[in-house]
Amino acid sequence: AQTVTQSQPEMSVQEAETVTLSCTYDTSESDYYLFWYKQPPSRQMILVIRQEAYKQQNATENRFSVNFQKAAKSFSLKISDSQLGDAAMYFCAYRSAITSGSRLTFGEGTQLTVNP
Amino acid sequence: KAGVTQTPRYLIKTRGQQVTLSCSPISGHRSVSWYQQTPGQGLQFLFEYFSETQRNKGNFPGRFSGRQFSNSRSEMNVSTLELGDSALYLCASSYGTSGGITAGELFFGEGSRLTVL
Numbered sequence: 001a002q003t004v005t006q007s008q009p010e011m012s013v014q015e016a017e018t019v020t021l022s023c024t025y026d027t028s029e030s031d032y033y034l035f036w037y038k039q040p041p042s043r044q045m046i047l048v049i050r051q052e053a054y055k056q057q058n059a060t061e062n063r064f065s066v067n068f069q070k071a072a073k074s075f076s077l078k079i080s081d082s083q084l085g086d087a088a089m090y091f092c093a094y095r096s097a098i099t100s101g102s103r104l105t106f107g108e109g110t111q112l113t114v115n116p
Numbered sequence: 117k118a119g120v121t122q123t124p125r126y127l128i129k130t131r132g133q134q135v136t137l138s139c140s141p142i143s144g145h146r147s148v149s150w151y152q153q154t155p156g157q158g159l160q161f162l163f164e165y166f167s168e169t170q171r172n173k174g175n176f177p178g179r180f181s182g183r184q185f186s187n188s189r190s191e192m193n194v195s196t197l198e199l200g201d202s203a204l205y206l207c208a209s210s211y212g213t214s215g216g217i218t219a220g221e222l223f224f225g226e227g228s229r230l231t232v233l
Contacts, residue, residue, distance in 0.1 A: 037224075043204065045224035091159065101172040102147050102210050102222055106159035 002027040004094050006107035013082045014115050020067075021077045021110045023092030031097040034068065035104070036077045040088040048090070051075065053097070079112075087114045118143065120209050120225035128231045134195040137228045139207030141188050147171075147212030148190040149222065150182060153204040162205075165190055166212050194230075202232045 003026045013019035025034070036048040051059045051068050058066050063083075067076045079086055092107040121140040129135050141148050149172075150162040161174040165184035182192040188209075194201055208222040 042226065044226045045206065045208070047221055047223075050221070101164050101166070102149055102208070102212065103161050103164060103172045103174075104149075104151075104159075104208075104222065105161070106151075108158050 002029070002032075002094050002096070002105045004092050004105050004107040006090075006092055006110050008110045009108070010111045010113070012113040012115060013079070015082055015084060017082055018078060018080045019082055019112065021079075021090050021092075021112070023075045023077070023107055025073050025075065025092070025094050025107075027073070027094065027096075029096055029098050033095045033097055034066075034075045035093040035095070036064070036066070036075075037091045037093055037106075038086075038088045039091065039109075045091070049077065082114050084114050084116060087112055120207055120223050122205075122207050122225035122228050124228060125226065126229045126231075128233060129197050130233050131197055131199060133197050134193060135197060135230060136191055136193045137205055137207075137230075139190045139192075139209075139225060141190070141207075141209030142223055145209040145211050145223070146188050147210045148184055148188065149208045149210075150190070150192050151206040151208065152176075153206055153227070154202070159206070162192065197232045199232050202230060204229050 005024050032053045034051045037045045049061045063080045065078045089109045093104040123138045147166045149164040153159045164172040168184045179195045184190045204227045206227045207225045210222045
């Protein structure tokens with residue numbers, strides 16, 4: 001079974017600064033997808049960024065980028081130029097590309113606070 | 117395009133009762149997944165339905181069940197409610213594929229907050 005671990009329950013950052021959220025995972029599969037989801041107080045989970053394991057290039061989406069280290073099974077999220085609206089719970093998630101379906105395995109989450 | 121709609125948003129039940137939650141996926145999406153979110157256990161996968169068939173099931177007791185209708189709308193039911201069933205229940209939809217492997221993004225609803233007294 002796959003597991004996802006987020007070792008930082010809480011993080012804080014000053015507005016306009018950069019912050020990195022950590023995520024490690026464990027799997028015996030070679031093909032999979034990794035995601036970062038954001039859950040603001042409104043509760044709706046929103047996809048921030050995704051990474052296909054077969055791609056060596058790190059994914060980027062505007063101010064959000066990842067550092068994907070497949071051998072180390074590490075998948076960190078970097079938020080640049082942090083904004084007040086980035087404050088939320090962030091979840092790292094894993095999905096197999098081998099077994100059927102859309103099942104996600106989530107980490108415990110990291111609560112990000114952005115200070116003005 | 118309307119998003120994933122979950123009803124009801126909030127509900128309060130007592131132990132022993134049963135509850136039914138509803139999820140309407142994004143138009144055109146055929147896969148619907150359900151997750152339970154609690155402070156102690158985090159986000160846990162309940163089950164997934166695709167084209168009216170359960171495709172995956174998480175490690176939950178048989179009191180948790182679901183179904184999907186021909187229009188892709190899904191319901192989940194929890195019978196004989198326990199205090200520990202208090203949680204936010206999230207529904208997610210995706211386009212899915214008939215072959216089973218999907219790379220489509222999951223879109224989540226705002227959830228149904230269940231409180232069991």
